[in-house]
Amino acid sequence: MSTNTIISEKELFIKMVMSNWDLQISRMNSLLAKLSDEDLSSPTAPGRNTGVYLLGHLAAVSDGMFTILGLGEKLNPAMDELFVRKPEDSGLQKPSIAELKEYWNKVNTLLSEKMSQVAPEEWFNRHTAISEEDFAKEPHRNKLNIVINRTSHISYHLGQLVYLVKK
């Protein structure tokens, strides 16, 4: 963005939220670049989720943002069952690490592209997971709020995934 561009309050606020989202995504990508497939297959702590499960979980939650933000359909709806609704020990067949990394990258690249095309006013509208009635009472629960919330969600699991880096 040029330093000479005059941006609206809304645009400034959207930029604040998006720069924090982008920061967490880039931290996740830097971490993934450091971890071998063996690292990713290990539990983040004894008896806890593996890196593979958390990667699938984060990708599936990002994928869920298309529908909640009204940006289109999920790229892979089946992932929700494997990595959100069911725990790691579900016994269900899971994709390979290479497939999960590809899924993560595809989802976030497309999400980032679609989010950048949302009109500033639109970010302050209701998302699809809140009723019109509730939104009338709580207008802060808008689409942009979903991004703030999901940014914290990535951070939460990044704190766990970082334990896969050997000391």
Added chain:
Amino acid sequence: MSTNTIISEKELFIKMVMSNWDLQISRMNSLLAKLSDEDLSSPTAPGRNTGVYLLGHLAAVSDGMFTILGLGEKLNPAMDELFVRKPEDSGLQKPSIAELKEYWNKVNTLLSEKMSQVAPEEWFNRHTAISEEDFAKEPHRNKLNIVINRTSHISYHLGQLVYLVKK
């Protein structure tokens, strides 16, 4: 806030950020209520920080927000050395768990009180850790952005602290 109150765009942004901050603080408090002193004294994963260190770390980082946001002096500047600048194995004498919990509560209660008194316009001003020159180029790096960033920081360590809850 009454449902009939008309709030400005700025106030709405601030409410979005603050409600996500409050959510992480309340998650941390719920987690602390569940953990015994013995749990808190354990490493969050083998060879990683204990709950005690992370509690001190989060409290000291919140304490640092008074100065960065221009809200006053730190309540306990010595904590920064123990829990931010130095790692857990610094060999430095640390406060008791009871003292750290009290510190955490005091810092967050006062911070919440002072943040609620900040005028809406003021949140979009420069914080003390960015130069005037840089802020002119990057106006999204304002005081409110610090709160967004620190919200993610709490989430990151919450993801680790939750490993202290026995399965």
